[in-house]
Amino acid sequence: MFIRAIVGCAALSCVVACGDSNAPSSEPVGVLGPSEISGPTIGAGPRSAAQPNASADVKVNMLDACDPDTFNAALGAGTCVRNGGVKFNDFITQLTRNGFVGPWQFAPKVVNAHEGEQFVVLNRGGEVHTFTEVDDFGGGIVPQLNELAHVPNVAPECKSLGAGDFVAPGQTFEEDIEEEGEEKYQCCIHPWMRLTVSVSEAH
Numbered sequence: 001m002f003i004r005a006i007v008g009c010a011a012l013s014c015v016v017a018c019g020d021s022n023a024p025s026s027e028p029v030g031v032l033g034p035s036e037i038s039g040p041t042i043g044a045g046p047r048s049a050a051q052p053n054a055s056a057d058v059k060v061n062m063l064d065a066c067d068p069d070t071f072n073a074a075l076g077a078g079t080c081v082r083n084g085g086v087k088f089n090d091f092i093t094q095l096t097r098n099g100f101v102g103p104w105q106f107a108p109k110v111v112n113a114h115e116g117e118q119f120v121v122l123n124r125g126g127e128v129h130t131f132t133e134v135d136d137f138g139g140g141i142v143p144q145l146n147e148l149a150h151v152p153n154v155a156p157e158c159k160s161l162g163a164g165d166f167v168a169p170g171q172t173f174e175e176d177i178e179e180e181g182e183e184k185y186q187c188c189i190h191p192w193m194r195l196t197v198s199v200s201e202a203h
Contacts, residue, residue: 057120058113058177060195062167062187064125065103066091071127081169082126095148100192106131106185109195113177115202121173130165130188131173131195132157140188151191158188 066080070088086094086103094101104125113119121131130140138155139146146152165188167173177183180199187193 056114056117058111058117058197060111060119060121060131061107062121062123062125062129062131062193063103063105063107064127064129064190066126068126080126085126092148095145099148099150101190104187104190104193106187106193106195110197111195112198112200114200115177115180117177119173119175119177121167121175123167123169123171123173126169128166128168128189129193130158130161131167131175131185132161132165132188133175134158134184134186137184137186137194138191140186140191142189145189146191149190149192155186155188155191158186158191161188 064082065085066082067085067087068080068082071080071091072078074088086101091101106121119131123129132155134155134157136155137151138153138158139149139151140154140158141161146154177197177199180201183197183199185195185197
């Protein structure tokens with residue numbers, strides 16, 4: 001699934017660069033491949049959604065509304081595994097017009113938490129996402145999505161992702177909440193997917 005996500009990102013670069021055409025391009029695309037993504041993973045990484053959650057968990061849902069027929073036709077088989085949804089050309093049109101696509105989001109977008117609690121983040125969508133802590137919101141690893149979302153400056157934390165940072169549909173990602181203050185999280189593929197957390201002293 002991780003490899004398919006990177007291949008999908010590469011294909012997206014081609015499709016967006018070529019306009020609405022689904023014809024493949026012979027030109028190389030400037031996105032990260034698996035060998036170029038390195039560095040430590042964030043938190044405990046993905047786990048099975050079937051495992052029980054502690055009462056102190058702060059639950060976050062990763063959501064999207066990709067249409068499998070059109071996304072897979074444009075980006076490659078396995079890019080989208082949900083049923084129905086927003087067609088790929090409509091996704092690009094909305095992103096171009098608004099700088100975001102509403103159904104692609106973290107829910108909730110703002111939360112309160114305490115030191116010592118833990119994020120449990122479930123990918124309920126059909127695409128791969130990340131839940132990456134950043135100092136400041138910025139772009140992600142797909143340059144063309146950054147351009148359409150009006151975030152040309154890549155968040156530095158998105159440049160050091162490991163395979164364990166990518167959360168496939170149906171998987172759950174965990175991360176400890178360790179410090180008081182405001183924290184920011186974003187998806188490093190769809191950079192308008194954001195969460196702001198206000199962390200208070202432990203109970």
